[in-house]
């Protein structure tokens with residue numbers, strides 16, 4: 001048998017490692033607040049985007065959109081690309097990812113390591129550039145299958161029925177608020193809907209980088225919270241039952257992410273820190289007994305080459321005394 005032929009049975013192993021992530025209580029003594037954080041970084045490829053990759057590819061296969069010679073083609077800022085490459089490899093499909101050359105080298109290496117082809121476009125180009133490149137390629141080659149994460153209703157619906165329902169089952173009692181960043185807006189729309197349906201009083205907030213607070217009417221600018229805010233308001237976000245945005249600076253996001261590393265031992269990426277900053281602001285408003293929920297979106301290992309890791313750590317050669325006591 002061709003080892004790379006589509007094979008649902010072989011894919012089962014990795015697909016079973018996606019979803020049903022644990023939720024942890026993070027007690028911030030100085031702030032006098034506890035945040036409930038769902039550990040999406042524990043998904044198989046290490047991010048919240050594994051759920052979309054699994055949902056969209058299983059659905060496409062079932063509906064006959066994926067054939068043995070299909071090539072999965074998507075524009076991604078990183079995590080979706082890694083997730084599609086992982087699920088595509090396990091299911092036996094070729095994958096091509098279109099990505100900005102500004103994406104971290106760790107993301108690029110992971111995608112290549114999973115056997116996918118990587119097409120980079122100039123980092124000066126906006127995200128829309130990558131989407132146009134993938135559409136043009138699909139118009140010229142019938143084997144390409146486009147998951148279209150930014151407009152595919154599956155994206156939000158999957159989160160409503162998986163992530164959202166898991167949150168409802170994991171939180172003991174009413175949920176007072178849910179806050180999360182947005183790339184496609186699928187997670188926020190899906191989880192927001194599930195939570196609002198069960199707890200209509202719950203407040204649903206979009207975390208956005210202060211340097212690019214589009215929902216707050218600011219212009220696109222440079223920020224360091226990778227994976228969120230691609231410079232436009234995505235269509236799926238319009239479905240989200242939003243109570244408003246919460247702006248977080250890149251500096252605050254990175255400082256909190258380092259606290260999550262050093263005070264909690266949670267090795268997560270910058271957007272997780274940004275989500276926790278926003279969640280703590282909500283908890284301060286809603287009181288110490290409130291149930292404020294957020295997501296820890298991806299793993300720290302994806303950020304070694306980014307400013308998040310520009311911090312002196314303790315490292316020295318054995319046998320050589322440290323310069324300062």
Ligand SMILES: Cc1ncc(COP(=O)(O)O)c(C=O)c1O
Pocket residue numbers: 047048049079180181182183184185186187188226227228269271272297298
């Ligand atoms: C690292 C990362 N990837 C992706 C997303 C966004 O997910 P979605 O595309 O569902 O909006 C987030 C949101 O915070 C994120 O932090």
